[in-house]
Amino acid sequence: MNFNKVIDRRGTYSTQWDYIEDRFGEGTKxxxxxxxxxxxxxxxxxxxxxxxxxxxxxxxxxxxxxHSEYKGAIKNWYLKRYKTIIEEEWIVYSPAVIYSISILLEELLKDGEKILTHTPRYDGFTKILNNYNVVDIELIEVFKGEYRTNFKKIEDEFKNGVKVFLLCNPENPVGKVWSREELSKLVELCKEYNVYLISDDIHMDIARKDVTPIVKLREEKTVIASSASKSFNTPALGGSYVIIPDKDLREKFLYLVKEKHALGSPMIMGMLSTMAAYNECEYWLDDLNKHLTDNCEYVVKELDGYKGLKAYVPNGTYLMWIDFKETKINPKEFQRRLIEVGKVAIMSGETYGDPYKIRLNVGCSLEKVKIAVNGIKVALDC
Incomplete structure (x- = not known):
């Protein structure tokens, strides 16, 4: 596969290309x-x-x-890719990962009960958490691209009545892949304080460190929400899946999806693409990961240290979390420069909880990545 082939996406109803003004304002198309x-x-x-x-x-x-063709493809993927045994009966289809998490929270949390999650965080999490009692724990960067949580604070909050822990592995936007040791510690705390653990693993296949699916460490009160769509670039085809070992919760989830929301029939294209991806395309994913790592390394070579920028190769995802705080440029001014001078549309870190960062998507050709690098440099130089 030639990942450096440039393909024009304009005019295809692409959210990223055709509707830039929705995110970056009038005149930015x-x-x-x-x-x-x-x-x-x-x-x-x-x-x-x-x-x-x-x-x-x-x-x-x-x-x-x-049926076994769909669920078997997922089961076998976890076995060959992650050496993790899951049962077919645990697997439930869902239209989307965020939808799945929203439905799970609807079932697991009563009025006023607490949910704990990390910041900076994916804005999709923030949207579905608006109606809940959310406890935030900040991920602290201890070294370039290496983030740590505060397990003491987690335990303190568990003691104070947290009912659900919402994880993202790898984390969006910082790219952290949770180590097996960290996950084991988290699992033990969840067991001790009877906390439900939900993990969004949609970026799990795009990783530069070993990913441990959380159900490998704990089945009771543990859920994975994921999809092949991020790894194989098929989000417009629809579809995701949830791994729910707990029979009672699985049946409640199915009831809510099928009976309350009337979403029993899958989107056929999404189902077929998942089966093909997991059954036949592991070689492609390995090549993709190399290409994405090369793109990340190019960005680091060009931008880390450039006029105060800090850039690192993330543990996972194709999203780079670039720090511009030491440039002393106001976040709104930096966004203005990126748009008006650099001519690039890059998400502000404010969307995820840190205005002094930008989130750069390098899931593209190297030629396009070079446009981003040049746009950022021009924005800093003006």
Whole structure:
């Protein structure tokens, strides 16, 4: 796969390319975007072939996900990629990861009960947490790109009545991959204080450190919400899955999805793409990870230390979390310069909880990454 092939996405109803003004304001439609977390890279040929088969069949009726072909593909992926055993009966289809988490919280949290999660955090988390009693724990950077949590504060908050812990592994936006040792410590605390653990693992395949699926360490009161869509660039096809070992919670989740929300039938393209990705495309993912790491390393080489910038290769994801605090430039002024002078649309860290950072998407060709690097330098030089 030639990951440096430049493909024009304009005119395809692309959120990242065709609707830049929604995020960056009127008059910004001609900027080069590095914002929403999808990639400017074609999906594997095996996925495209699987979609062509159903496309040319020409009948797009209701479908079923509850079969061994779909659930077996997911089960086998966890076994071969992560040496983690999951049971097919644990797997439940869902339209989207954030939807899944929202439904789980609706079931697990009563009025006023606490949920704990980290900051900086993915803005999708913030949106679904608006109606809950949220306790924040800040991830502290102890070295370039290495973040640590505060386990003492976690335990203190568990003692104070936290009912659910919401994890992201790898973390968006900082890119932290949680080590097995850290997860084991978190699991022990959750067990001791009877806390439900939900982990959003949608970025799990894009990682430069070993990822441990949390159900490998604990089955009771533990859930993984994930999808192949981030890794294989298929979010527009729809679909995700939830791994719920707890039978009672799994049945409640199914009831809410199918009976209350009437979402029993899967999006066929999303289901087929997941099966093709997990069954046939591991080689492609390995090549992708190398390309993305090369892109990250290029950004670090060009920008780390440039007029006070701090850049690092993240443990996971294709999202780089770049610190410009030492440039002494006001965050709003820096965004203005990026847009008006650098001509690049890069997400402000304010969206995720830190205005002195920017989140740069390098899921693209190296040629496009060079446009981002040049735009950032020009914004600093003016």
């Amino acid at each position: 001609d900027l080069t975007p590095f914002s929403i977390s999808d990639m400017d890279l074609q999906s594997p040929k095996e996925i495209i072939k699987s979609l062509e088969k159903v496309l040319f069949h020409g009948i797009f009726g209701y479908s079923r996900w509850n």
